[in-house]
Structures are given as structure tokens and as C-alpha cells.
Amino acid sequence: MDDKKDLNEKRLRKEIFSKIKEFHSLKFADKRFIPGKSKVHYGGRVFDDKEMNAMADSLLDFWLTLGRYGDEFESKLARFLNVKHVLLANSGSSANLLAVSALCSRSFSRHLNPRDEVITPAVTFPTTLNPILQNNLIPVLVDVEVDTCNMDLSAAKKAITRKTKAIFVPHTLGNPNDMDEIMALSEKHGLFVIEDCCDALGSRYGIKQAGAFGHMSTFSFYPAHHITMGEGGAVATDDDELAKITSSLRSWGRACYCKWDEKNPNGTCNSRFKFKLDGQPWDHRYLYTNIGYNMKPLDLQAAMGLAQLEKLPGFIKKRKENFARLFEALSAYDNHLVLPRALDRSDVSWFAFPMSVREDAPFSRQELLEWLNGRMIETRMIFAGNIAKQPAYKDANIRISGNLGNSDTVARNSFFIGVYPGIDGLQLDWVIDSFREFMANTAKKSSR
Numbered sequence: 043m044d045d046k047k048d049l050n051e052k053r054l055r056k057e058i059f060s061k062i063k064e065f066h067s068l069k070f071a072d073k074r075f076i077p078g079k080s081k082v083h084y085g086g087r088v089f090d091d092k093e094m095n096a097m098a099d100s101l102l103d104f105w106l107t108l109g110r111y112g113d114e115f116e117s118k119l120a121r122f123l124n125v126k127h128v129l130l131a132n133s134g135s136s137a138n139l140l141a142v143s144a145l146c147s148r149s150f151s152r153h154l155n156p157r158d159e160v161i162t163p164a165v166t167f168p169t170t171l172n173p174i175l176q177n178n179l180i181p182v183l184v185d186v187e188v189d190t191c192n193m194d195l196s197a198a199k200k201a202i203t204r205k206t207k208a209i210f211v212p213h214t215l216g217n218p219n220d221m222d223e224i225m226a227l228s229e230k231h232g233l234f235v236i237e238d239c240c241d242a243l244g245s246r247y248g249i250k251q252a253g254a255f256g257h258m259s260t261f262s263f264y265p266a267h268h269i270t271m272g273e274g275g276a277v278a279t280d281d282d283e284l285a286k287i288t289s290s291l292r293s294w295g296r297a298c299y300c301k302w303d304e305k306n307p308n309g310t311c312n313s314r315f316k317f318k319l320d321g322q323p324w325d326h327r328y329l330y331t332n333i334g335y336n337m338k339p340l341d342l343q344a345a346m347g348l349a350q351l352e353k354l355p356g357f358i359k360k361r362k363e364n365f366a367r368l369f370e371a372l373s374a375y376d377n378h379l380v381l382p383r384a385l386d387r388s389d390v391s392w393f394a395f396p397m398s399v400r401e402d403a404p405f406s407r408q409e410l411l412e413w414l415n416g417r418m419i420e421t422r423m424i425f426a427g428n429i430a431k432q433p434a435y436k437d438a439n440i441r442i443s444g445n446l447g448n449s450d451t452v453a454r455n456s457f458f459i460g461v462y463p464g465i466d467g468l469q470l471d472w473v474i475d476s477f478r479e480f481m482a483n484t485a486k487k488s489s490r
């Protein structure tokens with residue numbers, strides 16, 4: 043009887059999957075790109091029936107919370123990054139908060155203390171900075187380089203004091219920082235390093251993946267990112283203790299580490315009811331050793347992520363190709379534009395194509411952005427610009443180290459356009475033509 047039920051279930055799943063495939067090709071059939079009418083997005087989801095079917099498969103399980111897909115995603119991403127532990131979260135922002143909170147947890151043997159300082163660049167994403175403040179640490183903002191958009195390491199070195207306990211370093215738009223230098227600073231001064239790889243999945247520095255250097259690293263799976271789960275994120279670490287604390291923080295702060303499919307009624311620890319609280323017998327499932335959150339995604343999200351992870355090598359290749367084509371074409375205008383620079387040891391899985399209008403260019407960033415916008419080419423600022431200038435941080439307890447002149451320049455002159463795999467050759471032609479026309483028009487105007 044059970045065998046028959048099993049067979050029927052398999053047959054029905056197959057039928058559903060084939061209907062979804064049919065539905066996908068009907069609803070999401072290739073849309074024609076019409077220059078000037080269709081948008082050239084800066085990023086977006088690239089998917090086919092595989093993601094929809096993976097989600098349907100998970101939906102039919104109706105397990106809902108992290109389960110078999112979550113497990114598989116975590117172990118496959120860990121293998122890709124070559125790190126020991128990956129823990130899924132419900133966003134990159136949550137991953138950042140989990141990572142900083144893990145370092146601050148009283149249950150961590152080398153935990154940070156309130157008012158310890160964390161060095162981080164001034165050009166950043168808000169939820170890279172926020173976890174530092176939310177954990178009562180002091181962010182120390184340092185300047186960036188205009189061409190890499192990354193932290194200026196000479197400024198970071200000058201910012202180190204005896205209060206410095208960590209560096210939180212985003213690989214801006216996928217461009218890896220000099221991880222040799224950062225890890226050398228970490229060793230020399232005993233600093234923890236968190237890499238924010240939310241924009242850098244698949245970027246390499248030397249022979250290692252971005253995210254495999256620091257004590258912890260974080261990833262985002264928001265639709266504009268290298269792979270998506272709709273909303274989603276992950277924390278990666280080689281450190282068993284930090285992984286255990288992160289897992290606890292992700293699940294309300296509880297001590298219990300039972301797997302979702304644990305069969306033993308006495309738990310993985312086999313002594314679930316033998317714990318004590320206030321001298322009384324206590325169920326380990328309800329013992330809390332961290333001040334936690336609930337930051338778990340659904341298994342449906344992990345299912346989508348897993349289908350995306352299979353496609354990651356192809357996505358990275360396309361991002362690199364799109365970047366290379368834009369770089370070659372826009373090099374003609376490097377008298378007016380500061381083009382992005384990657385370090386010699388980097389192999390970048392670009393999130394986007396950043397550039398900065400030179401101070402002496404015969405046009406402003408605003409004029410260029412309006413021109414591109416008129417041609418339906420999406421642009422974005424480099425996140426929060428110089429974040430110290432954002433209203434949210436007016437009264438925040440932040441230390442600024444040195445001069446943030448380059449951060450102001452990035453805020454004033456920089457922006458990015460897309461290279462994501464949804465951008466094809468026709469769209470790139472349109473982008474390149476649009477730059478060509480803009481530059482020709484400004485040349486004409488300035489020769490009048």
C-alpha cells in the first residue's frame with residue numbers, strides 16, 4: 043500500500059513539474075529587447091523552470107522551515123567556498139547581524155566587549171555598519187579608494203588603536219580587498235575579520251574564494267545578487283565555536299543543536315531531558331545560551347537557491363564577460379571617467395560596473411545619469427555614499443579616522459551600471475552606444 047502511495051506521489055510530482063515547465067515557457071518566454079523602450083536593469087533574477095520546480099518540490103514536502111534543501115544548500119556552498127560551515131539566514135543583512143553578534147556573544151570564548159572598535163570603510167551598505175552599532179561596538183570609519191571603491195588600507199592601518207578588535211570589510215561590488223594585507227593586520231594586532239561578500243560570491247583573491255579568508259564571511263541572495271532566493275543570506279566560517287553560536291543566534295538563542303530530522307526522542311545530545319535550569323530538570327530545547335533572533339529562511343528559499351547554485355559558474359562567467367566588454371568600450375573615455383580597478387591577485391565576479399566622473403570632466407554625474415535614465419539604462423549610487431553623511435547616523439556613536447575625502451568623491455561622482463547575466467549583447471550594444479553618443483554630444487558642446 044505504502045509503495046503504491048509512493049509511486050502515485052512520484053507520478054503526481056512529475057506531472058506538476060512538467061506543467062510548471064510548460065507554464066514557465068508560456069509566461070516567461072524570452073522577452074524581446076527594444077532599445078530605448080526596454081529597461082537595461084542593473085541586476086535582477088535570472089531563472090527558468092528549474093528554480094520554480096525546486097520550489098514546487100519543497101512546497102509539496104510542506105516541511106516549510108529549513109530541511110533537506112537547506113542542508114544541501116549549506117553543504118554545497120561550503121564546498122564551493124572551501125569553508126567548514128555555512129549557515130543560511132533570511133537576508134544578507136541578517137547574516138551581517140548574526141556574524142557581529144556571534145563575535146559579541148558572551149558564550150564566545152574570545153568575545154568582543156561593548157565599546158570595542160571595529161574598522162570599516164565609510165562607503166558601505168547600511169546593514170554592514172548597523173550590526174556594529176546594534177552590538178554597542180564603535181564603528182571606526184576610514185576612507186576608500188575611488189577606483190576600487192574599497193577600504194584604503196593605509197587609512198585602516200592608521201585607525202588601529204588598542205581598542206580595535208575587528209575589521210568588517212565589504213568587497214565592494216564584488217571587487218576583493220587585499221586579503222593578504224588584511225589578514226596580516228589581523229595577525230599582527232589580534233583582530234577578527236568579517237568579510238562582507240554580499241556582492242562578491244564567486245570572486246577570488248589568489249587561489250581562495252572571497253569569504254574564505256576572514257574569521258567569518260557573509261553573503262546575500264537578494265534578487266540583484268549573484269544567486270537569489272528572493273530574500274536570503276548566509277554566514278560562512280571555519281571556526282566551530284563561531285558556527286555553533288551563529289546557529290544558536292539564528293534560532294532564538296537556544297542551546298539545542300538537534301537537526302531538523304533528528305529521530306532520537308532524546309535529541310542529538312541523547313540527554314534532552316537531563317539538563318537543569320534553576321536546579322530543576324529542564325528540556326534542552328528550551329535552554330537559551332545566547333540572546334538570539336529568529337533569522338532562518340524557509341526550505342522553499344533554499345530550494346530556489348540550490349537550483350541557482352548549480353548555475354553559479356555560468357552566471358560568474360557571464361558577469362565577467364559583460365564587465366570585460368564594458369571595460370573595453372568605456373576605456374575610450376577614461377579621460378572623463380575613473381574606471382574600476384581590480385588588484386593583480388583578484389579574479390572578480392563583478393556585481394556591477396562602477397565608475398566615477400572625473401572632477402575636471404566637462405559634464406556632471408547628474409547629467410550622465412539623466413542621459414542614461416532617459417535611455418532606460420538603470421544606474422545606482424555606490425550604496426550609501428559616505429555613510430557618515432546619512433541622516434540616520436547624525437547622532438550615532440561613530441569614530442571617523444582620518445580624512446574621508448575619497449568617500450566624499452565617491453558620493454559625489456560615482457555610480458554603477460549592470461553586468462548581471464540577464465544583460466545580453468544587444469543590451470550591451472545599447473549601453474555602449476549611449477555612452478558614445480553622450481560623450482560625442484559633450485565634446486561638441488565644449489568645442490562650441
Ligand SMILES: Cc1ncc(COP(=O)(O)O)c(C=O)c1O
Binds near residue numbers: 135212262263
Ligand atoms: C555589501 C552589502 N552588504 C549587505 C547587504 C544586505 O543584503 P540583503 O539585502 O540581503 O539584506 C547588501 C545588499 O545589497 C550589500 O550590498
